[in-house]
Amino acid sequence: xxxxxxxxxxxxxxxxxxxxxxxxxxxxxxxxxxxxxxxxxxxxxxxxxxxxxxxxxxxxxxxxxxxxxxxxxxxxxxxxxxxxxxxxxxxxxxxxxxxxxxxxxxxxxxxxxxxxxxxxxxxxxxxxxxxxxxxxxxxxxxxxxxxxxxxxxxxxxxxxxxxxxxxxxxxxxxxxxxxxxxxxxxxxxxxxxxxxxxxxxxxxxxxxxxxxxxxxxxxxxxxxxxxxxxxxxxxxxxxxxxxxxxxxxxxxxxxxxx
Amino acid sequence: xxxxxxxxxxxxxxxxxxxxxxxxxxxxxxxxxxxxxxxxxxxxxxxxxxxxxxxxxxxxxxxxxxxxxxxxxxxxxxxxxxxxxxxxxxxxxxxxxxxxxxxxxxxxxxxxxxxxxxxxxxxxxxxxxxxxxxxxxxxxxxxxxxxxxxxxxxxxxxxxxxxxxxxxxxxxxxxxxxxxxxxxxxxxxxxxxxxxxxxxxxxxxxxxxxxxxxxxxxxxxxxxxxxxxxxxxxxxxxxxxxxxxxxxxxxxxxxxxx
DNA sequence: CAGTGGTCTAGACCACACT
DNA sequence: GTGTGGTCTAGACCACTGC
Numbered sequence: 080x081x082x083x084x085x086x087x088x089x090x091x092x093x094x095x096x097x098x099x100x101x102x103x104x105x106x107x108x109x110x111x112x113x114x115x116x117x118x119x120x121x122x123x124x125x126x127x128x129x130x131x132x133x134x135x136x137x138x139x140x141x142x143x144x145x146x147x148x149x150x151x152x153x154x155x156x157x158x159x160x161x162x163x164x165x166x167x168x169x170x171x172x173x174x175x176x177x178x179x180x181x182x183x184x185x186x187x188x189x190x191x192x193x194x195x196x197x198x199x200x201x202x203x204x205x206x207x208x209x210x211x212x213x214x215x216x217x218x219x220x221x222x223x224x225x226x227x228x229x230x231x232x233x234x235x236x237x238x239x240x241x242x243x244x245x246x247x248x249x250x251x252x253x254x255x256x257x258x259x260x261x262x263x264x265x266x267x268x269x270x271x272x273x274x275x276x277x278x279x280x281x282x283x284x285x286x287x288x289x290x291x292x293x294x295x296x297x298x299x300x301x302x303x304x305x306x307x308x309x310x311x312x313x314x315x316x317x318x319x320x321x322x323x324x325x326x327x328x329x330x331x332x333x334x335x336x337x
Numbered sequence: 338x339x340x341x342x343x344x345x346x347x348x349x350x351x352x353x354x355x356x357x358x359x360x361x362x363x364x365x366x367x368x369x370x371x372x373x374x375x376x377x378x379x380x381x382x383x384x385x386x387x388x389x390x391x392x393x394x395x396x397x398x399x400x401x402x403x404x405x406x407x408x409x410x411x412x413x414x415x416x417x418x419x420x421x422x423x424x425x426x427x428x429x430x431x432x433x434x435x436x437x438x439x440x441x442x443x444x445x446x447x448x449x450x451x452x453x454x455x456x457x458x459x460x461x462x463x464x465x466x467x468x469x470x471x472x473x474x475x476x477x478x479x480x481x482x483x484x485x486x487x488x489x490x491x492x493x494x495x496x497x498x499x500x501x502x503x504x505x506x507x508x509x510x511x512x513x514x515x516x517x518x519x520x521x522x523x524x525x526x527x528x529x530x531x532x533x534x535x536x537x538x539x540x541x542x543x544x545x546x547x548x549x550x551x552x553x554x555x556x557x558x559x560x561x562x563x564x565x566x567x568x569x570x571x572x573x574x575x576x577x578x579x580x581x582x583x584x585x586x587x588x589x590x591x592x593x594x595x
Numbered sequence: 596c597a598g599t600g601g602t603c604t605a606g607a608c609c610a611c612a613c614t
Numbered sequence: 615g616t617g618t619g620g621t622c623t624a625g626a627c628c629a630c631t632g633c
Contacts, residue, residue: 100629102602128618139604144619152410154595160619161611178594278594283585284542284560302542302560308594327541334592336436336536336566337412358610360621386599397623402600418600419630 107136108146115155115166116313122168122268126156129164155276169275170265178264178278178310181330183231195230199294201253203245210242213309213320221245225256228294235295236330242320247273264310273318278310282332291324304332365394366404373413373424374571380426380526384414387422413534427533428523436522436536436568439588441489453488457552459511461503468500471567471578479503483514486552493553494588500578505531522568531576536568540590549582562590 111132120126129147133140147164150156154174157165169177203221211218222242229237243251248271259266267273285305292299304325312318325332369390378384387405391398405422408414412432415423427435461479469476480500487495501509506529517524525531541563550557562583570576583590 102628104602130618141605142603145602147619158619159612161613161617163618180592180594276595280592280594282540282562282590282592284562284583285585286558286560300544300558302544304540304542304562325542327543332540334438334538334540336438336538337534360609362621388599399624400622403621405600416600417631419598419632421599421631 103138104142104145104149107132107138107143108149110136111146111150112155112313118272120166121272122166122274123170124166125163126166153276167274168265168268169262170268175262175265178275178308180332180334181237181325181327182333183330195233196257197228197230197235198225198253198257199228200224200226201251201256206242210320214242214244214317216244223248223251225251225253227256231330234326234329236326237323238291238294239321239323244318247271247318274312275310275318276312278308281307285324287324295324295326297326301326301328303327306332361396362400362403362407365390365396365401366407368394369404369408370413370571376530378424379530380424380532381428382424383421384424411534425532426523426526427520428526433520433523436533436566438590438592439495439583439585440591441588453491454515455486455488455493456483456511456515457486458482458484459509459514464500468578472500472502472575474502481506481509483509483511485514489588492584492587494584496549496552496582498580502576505529505576532570533568533576534570536566539565543582545582553582553584555584559584559586561585564590 111126114120114126126132127135129140129143132143132147136143147156147158151158151164154167154177157167157171159165167174169175202224204224205219206214206216206222208218210216210222211220214222216222222245225239225241225243227239227241228235229239248267251271255266255270256263264275267275283305284302287295287297287299287301287303289299291303292301295303297303304323304327306321306323306325308319308321308323309317310319310321369384372378372384384390385393387398387401390401390405394401405414405416409416409422412425412435415425415429417423425432427433460482462482463477464472464474464480466476468474468480469478472480474480480503483497483499483501485497485499486493487497506525509529513524513528514521522533525533542560543563545553545555545557545559545561547557549561550559553561555561562581562585564579564581564583566577566579566581567575568577568579
């Protein structure tokens with residue numbers, strides 16, 4: 080690993096327009112990432128120290144440090160001075176519900192405490208075309224469909240449809256979805272080894288369908304926030320499609336631009 | 338600057354519970370920030386090289402580098418290999434309309450090209466209580482109020498009310514708001530030396546008031562996205578309150594979670 | 596070519612956590 | 615005290631830009 084290697088050597092003439100120089104620390108980052116993907120260290124666990132990794136990869140500590148810096152900035156690992164570097168997890172207190180941007184309008188911020196969950200449905204079925212496309216499956220592959228309501232302070236506030244690739248979530252049950260204490264994504268890590276790393280959301284204002292309005296116990300004329308989320312694991316592999324309807328008369332979606 | 342200085346030295350006994358150790362590079366970052374705030378280098382301009390800053394502050398290049406790294410990650414400066422480090426600007430091509438998260442549903446992504454702007458109103462007035470609070474002004478201080486419509490491909494899509502502190506935006510006119518080519522925030526930088534650095538948004542689904550629906554030429558029963566933005570300059574000083582109504586039948590608000 | 600940011604190294608020391 | 619991540623330094627070399 081003493082040669083930074085200009086990536087693939089450009090054999091002779093054409094093909095690659097840009098040789099794409101890849102710095103050493105990026106290669107190290109890739110190697111650590113492989114370990115994370117392969118489950119060499121599981122969410123919440125300690126990864127080897129910078130010194131250890133430096134020795135393993137035959138590079139200086141500083142190079143490993145820069146690699147880990149990037150992983151930390153992408154929320155894939157978490158550093159703790161004096162203790163070590165840990166694989167990030169949705170179960171960690173600090174970042175719980177990292178992807179939930181709906182907040183109560185006023186009063187006690189963490190008035191949520193525990194959101195009540197009602198599972199309305201949990202079935203395996205053949206993926207419709209749009210779902211299959213979002214999850215990069217073939218139309219007709221099986222997916223798990225979960226429909227649930229989240230209640231804050233006893234009030235139904237979110238109605239969500241969740242689709243998951245069937246092959247990765249064999250045996251997921253309504254019981255499991257409802258009984259697990261803590262973030263659903265933490266349960267996915269624990270029971271299925273699937274870690275959600277990032278997500279994209281498309282947001283719209285809509286009116287509810289009759290059944291949807293009924294479940295949320297609101298009028299059909301009340302505008303609701305429609306949030307369509309695609310969540311990804313490592314390597315930008317889509318692993319979840321989620322369509323949510325949020326009440327925004329008592330809550331709001333908060334976003335920080337920078 | 339050869340002594341990293343444990344921040345304020347704790348004189349004798351109590352007072353500060355945490356001495357709050359401040360690393361050298363943070364202090365350097367603060368010094369560079371002061372230069373940015375003071376306008377020593379204006380948006381788009383080149384700041385001194387890492388070597389120069391290292392010499393000026395009597396630290397090593399690596400320390401300056403780490404300071405600038407943080408400023409770059411906060412989008413306050415932009416590094417360009419071989420050229421130097423530049424003060425970030427909303428006029429830069431790469432990051433134009435950084436804060437506008439509304440995107441057309443399909444087709445040509447940059448079908449926007451130039452959004453047409455219609456200024457409906459531009460007046461100075463005494464700040465109502467809620468506006469004053471958001472802008473950290475005293476109730477009764479003067480503010481500039483701008484109301485405008487943005488049209489994409491000829492269709493009115495966004496109706497916005499903008500409030501700005503009167504003292505910082507003396508002489509802002511409707512003419513100025515409508516004639517400037519490019520992002521409004523770029524005009525603010527150029528004409529008023531005000532650079533928006535970050536913003537918070539609160540998003541809701543709402544129904545339009547009669548007049549609002551009329552301006553957007555939609556039915557009063559069409560749900561719209563309500564986006565309330567507070568934008569900040571350096572040091573978290575609020576400099577703009579913006580209340581927008583977005584059509585989301587042809588566009589959507591896109592958000593990346595990570 | 597010289598100047599800029601970008602990478603990599605090696606070593607010293609500091610702050611923090613555990614034991 | 616030992617081991618971890620965090621800071622700081624000094625120097626070498628690489629990649630990119632523009633003269």
